[in-house]
Amino acid sequence: MAPRPKLLAVSDLHISYEENRQYIDRLRPDTDEDWLLVAGDVAEKAADIEYALGVLSRRFAKVVWVPGNHELWTVEDDPVQLRGEPRYRHLVNACRALGVVTPEDPYPVWQGPDGPVVVAPLFLLYDYTFRPAGTTTKKTALERAYEAGVVCSDEFRLFPDPYPDRESWCRDRVAETERRLAALDPAAVTVLVNHWPLLREPTRVLWYPEFALWCGTELTSDWHVRFRAAAVVYGHLHIPRTTVHDGVRFEEVSIGYPREWRRRGHPRGLLRKVLPAAATAKSAR
Numbered sequence: 001m002a003p004r005p006k007l008l009a010v011s012d013l014h015i016s017y018e019e020n021r022q023y024i025d026r027l028r029p030d031t032d033e034d035w036l037l038v039a040g041d042v043a044e045k046a047a048d049i050e051y052a053l054g055v056l057s058r059r060f061a062k063v064v065w066v067p068g069n070h071e072l073w074t075v076e077d078d079p080v081q082l083r084g085e086p087r088y089r090h091l092v093n094a095c096r097a098l099g100v101v102t103p104e105d106p107y108p109v110w111q112g113p114d115g116p117v118v119v120a121p122l123f124l125l126y127d128y129t130f131r132p133a134g135t136t137t138k139k140t141a142l143e144r145a146y147e148a149g150v151v152c153s154d155e156f157r158l159f160p161d162p163y164p165d166r167e168s169w170c171r172d173r174v175a176e177t178e179r180r181l182a183a184l185d186p187a188a189v190t191v192l193v194n195h196w197p198l199l200r201e202p203t204r205v206l207w208y209p210e211f212a213l214w215c216g217t218e219l220t221s222d223w224h225v226r227f228r229a230a231a232v233v234y235g236h237l238h239i240p241r242t243t244v245h246d247g248v249r250f251e252e253v254s255i256g257y258p259r260e261w262r263r264r265g266h267p268r269g270l271l272r273k274v275l276p277a278a279a280t281a282k283s284a285r
Helices: 018-026 046-059 084-098 138-148 166-182 201-205 209-214 258-264
Strands: 007-010 035-038 062-065 109-112 115-121 190-193 229-234 241-245 248-252 272-275
Touching: 018 046, 035 046, 035 115, 046 062, 046 084, 062 115, 138 209, 201 209, 201 241, 229 272
Parallel strands: 007 035, 035 062, 115 190, 190 229, 229 248
Antiparallel strands: 007 272, 109 115, 241 248
């Protein structure tokens, strides 16, 4: 029997590291009809992002991309010095030229063996609401993070232009995305793809809990239920695993930095199969 088409996923390729760049050649489909979900943090420079997505778009039947924080950084040695929303729109246009689906495009429908599934690429950012216990404001949470020496480089490289701050950009993205998801057929099953986790629970295992500040927003904590997700795909945490929340499978699909995968390897492979569903994952809620 011929292998069935798969919906595969990966994130946090970080190809600015040469060891990670070599992985691009190993990311290949099993069938000519496989789709690939790329959940952000391909690279920092626009040319590297376009290179990787271009290679993958020629191999897979469809590539769906969402930005991570690293794509949104404006670094000194990138010829593309756009910041914030203009940088994001530049990357969207580059993806469209490659035939890669972005959060700004109509949601594609994957025809799986159990019926059609709406694949929804999301770009939501974070709003500093994943705060450590005992902190009630962004200001006090950031103070604690600085005191602990755990501060995301976004504070120096991810600019919110033209928004006044990152949380304003996040809330605007959440409102627009919520409107689009709510307009779907109420019977539609979805796969939600976002760089940052949609709920806080996956961050509970972080070695440095202060880092959760840069990992999502409480505004999306029920989206996996409200929008009928068969699975949620995310990255960012560099903790590749499968968990279940409210009966919904969450797949953290990151490759991570060389120092991380040298230690733990790739026990689930470089590409994660999202659909057809694998064996039941351990419940985490």
